[in-house]
Amino acid sequence: MKQNLKKELENIAKEALQASRALAVLSTGAKNAVLKDMAAALLNKRVVILKANKKDIAGSGGKGRAFIDRLTLNHARIKQMADSLLDIVKLKDPVGRVLRAWKLSNGLRINKVSSPIGVVAIIYESRPNVTSDCIGLCFKSGNSVILRGGSESLNSNIAIYNVLNAVMLKHGLPCGAINLIEVSDRKAVDILLKFNNYIDVVIPRGGEELINKVVSSSRIPVIKHYKGICHVYVDEWADLNMAEKICFNAKLQRPGVCNAMESMLVHRDAADRFLPGMLKKFKDAGVQIRGCPTTVRIAKWAKAATEKDYRTEYLDLILSVKVVQDLDAAIAHINDYGSHHSDSIVTEDRENAKRFLRRVDSACVYVNASTRFTDGNQFGMGAEIGISTDKLHARGPMGLQELTTYKYMIFGSGQIRE
């Protein structure tokens, strides 16, 4: 049984590699025509997709309301999936850009040219729309894709996949170009992660357990899309009015996402001026506070924070708060406790801002703005695969460009090395 599974998965990976050779040289026009047909097909076949989704929802009894909300598809959400594909049509083709061109004294001309990575595997939990988003982004960037979604949305994923793959085949594209692992056997991921001869990169999107599992068993390079423990630091020289708006927005505009604030740091000389009003606002909005001793002194109703609180991504109406001695203590705390995702300083002092920007080791570092802007769409990059919390290859929002690598094309006229 396990041997059969391995064989089956290896065939998928091999065909994906084979197909990637064809995708790499597709014209922009050909790719866009497919994406437009995919968008139309999603709308045409929405009843089939909604029926499959109903099965998933029926099978998820006992899970929480937020879980079921993420899982649920409806007409509007399918329309959004189709619109996302049409947005990808509008994005510039990331393949074949000349990133740099130069000439050597021996006459060799070197072009550094963007090219597809090859075969991308994406392991994800949560929303079924990820299935069509990832297919669209990988296809436009000339990569084959192997998807492994969560078992909770398997029926929905299969339905979406079948609709999109039918479009691929109608356009005469190789059947290995887009793939969905349909077996629910948990061993499938372990097996897949050993296929470093066929798969070029694995992108896990999900919780700590999933990420750790992938990192510890993968022989394929991994780009982690991990948690966001994002901070806002309110400096001694902050405009406290601005700070209040930014902190409130960073926590509450959408608490369940990775770029929401999980921890608020306040300079000790701003604490007495800032915290009473700010904490009251949070309390009124239903946010539970877990604070350091100073915080608890100022707001008696707050719970005392544990060490673990400062390392927790709540994704909920809970906020850890810490009063710090100075800017450097804030920076050290963020580098130690944070997840290197998005962190912001509120200050009117340019030197402090500069120090924060240079020394905080995160993908996105902000001055006087909410952390909620960390997002491919907000950044103007268009649709995104997600937010990389790794430093290699792609950091922060990961869009079409980050789904490419490069190669050097060297043009000679008989040059040999002396």
Add this chain to the structure above:
Amino acid sequence: MKQNLKKELENIAKEALQASRALAVLSTGAKNAVLKDMAAALLNKRVVILKANKKDIAGSGGKGRAFIDRLTLNHARIKQMADSLLDIVKLKDPVGRVLRAWKLSNGLRINKVSSPIGVVAIIYESRPNVTSDCIGLCFKSGNSVILRGGSESLNSNIAIYNVLNAVMLKHGLPCGAINLIEVSDRKAVDILLKFNNYIDVVIPRGGEELINKVVSSSRIPVIKHYKGICHVYVDEWADLNMAEKICFNAKLQRPGVCNAMESMLVHRDAADRFLPGMLKKFKDAGVQIRGCPTTVRIAKWAKAATEKDYRTEYLDLILSVKVVQDLDAAIAHINDYGSHHSDSIVTEDRENAKRFLRRVDSACVYVNASTRFTDGNQFGMGAEIGISTDKLHARGPMGLQELTTYKYMIFGSGQIRE
């Protein structure tokens, strides 16, 4: 014992992370001053280094002459090491470059800025000069480095390391900035590869066994510097005179390096015109040929190639030769049997050249030039850590720029997300 080793290595990794925060914000002037002092110190202390090197040579009895040659240091080679450090002084600081800057309609300004990766671990075999080269490159790019050299050159590496680290300390830099693992226990590498909390990237440089070991046990992202199975394909429309010179150079100018040709492919319609003269030349130069049936028919003295020959990096005076049916067969062979390092086509046909460049999935693809140019120095990038055979983050020659990542610095005036 193993617990002690783990503790000891963890302390090194922790201190390296701590030190990386300081290195990341060092000025270019400060870094260059250190590098100049390092170069001077290598020359001043050369007797100490040569004495240590003698011990290594004495301990390497029974190894071949090439091995001992690679291991041996002398005055000229120490001078080269010092000169390499001075070359790094001249290279532009790769940290703090604004890679892209743009403004959003809400007034947010985004700068994508190059920044150090953090902590780089390098696991290598072979030449002791790698020790000083890697220290220089990682330091200039603002990264802490943890080096693990081969046991055969341990004494030399320790001597070089001590000289360079003394300069670091004299300049008041943290002692965790440059590190050499001096314990010869083989478990050290396994332990190190689990420290993904402290180390950002591992760069293994060496043979198949080393690379496989690192890939299968690392939890840290790996950038492989692996073998070069490089091809030259002589097209039907090649200038055969040029082809002969390029193939001869690619094989023989320095056969023991990764960008030397290991396999020569020839279009079947060029075989009878090209191979007799070319193979004779190789034979006269002492190159053993392992060929396909057509090759053996043309040169009776050639050995028949096995499947394995086409997947072998000889690094020696041996060449595999294959006559192929057409351009696409050549491309398919290279993508299947090669190591995605450097491959060249010799042709006067622009369409064939273009097809080869687009479809061969290698770091460096050449038209009408020797593969021997794949080298940071030749490319004008300056000194290099090596040649990455991976596709993520860095592909091909990996120099100072490739030792950086980036972060987004976002400047606001109170922006919150609606």
